[in-house]
Amino acid sequence: MDNQDKKSILISFGGNLRQLRLAKGLTQEQLANELGVEISQISRIERGVINTSITTLYAISKALEIDVSEFFVFDAN
Amino acid sequence: MDNQDKKSILISFGGNLRQLRLAKGLTQEQLANELGVEISQISRIERGVINTSITTLYAISKALEIDVSEFFVFDAN
Known part of the structure; x- marks a missing residue:
């Protein structure tokens, strides 16, 4: 990659x-x-600026009650 | 968390x-x-020593042909 x-x-x-x-x-x-993170961190993740960690991913999935796999559904280009 | x-x-x-x-x-x-990473990185991830990134998680899921959510199936303690 x-x-x-x-x-x-x-x-x-x-x-x-x-x-x-x-x-x-x-x-x-x-x-x-x-x-329990800064709002700027969420903003940076959403803009693709930072490569977040698997524990943050897990915490986000729990907070939104969404399976982690849903964040990785990418359209074919 | x-x-x-x-x-x-x-x-x-x-x-x-x-x-x-x-x-x-x-x-x-x-x-x-x-x-394309060092074997020591895989070892450290498997031992829970490092909090890897979502791009490495994604690459692992593709390499193993396994849905990312399967890595987050935890037994209740």
């Missing part, structure tokens, strides 16, 4: 997170508060 | 990875080669 692949995965992942968070009616601030 | 929770998640995640990798008949070295 090269850096371009990683960037593309992070952007798709972040877009999925944003969509699923909004579908649950949560603001970035509300999700950040539930996780 | 406190540090104890994180540690517990990482250990369970790592145990699942080891089990699923072995079920696919792959050594740590073979998986490391498929991912």
Whole structure:
């Protein structure tokens, strides 16, 4: 997996997170508060700027009550 | 999520990875080669020593042909 692949995965992942968070009616601030992280961290994950950890992924999936696999459903380009 | 929770998640995640990798008949070295990472990184993930990234998780799930959610199936303690 090269850096371009990683960037593309992070952007798709972040877009999925944003969509699923909004579908649950949560603001970035509300999700950040539930996780106990800074709102800027949620923003950076959703913009694909940071490659978050599996424990943060797990915490997000619990907070949104969404299976972790849903964040990795990417459209074929 | 406190540090104890994180540690517990990482250990369970790592145990699942080891089990699923072995079920696919792959050594740590073979998986490391498929991912283009050091064998020590696979070992550290399986021992719950490092909190790996979502792009590495995604690459592992593709290499093992296993849904990402399977790594997060934890027994209730």
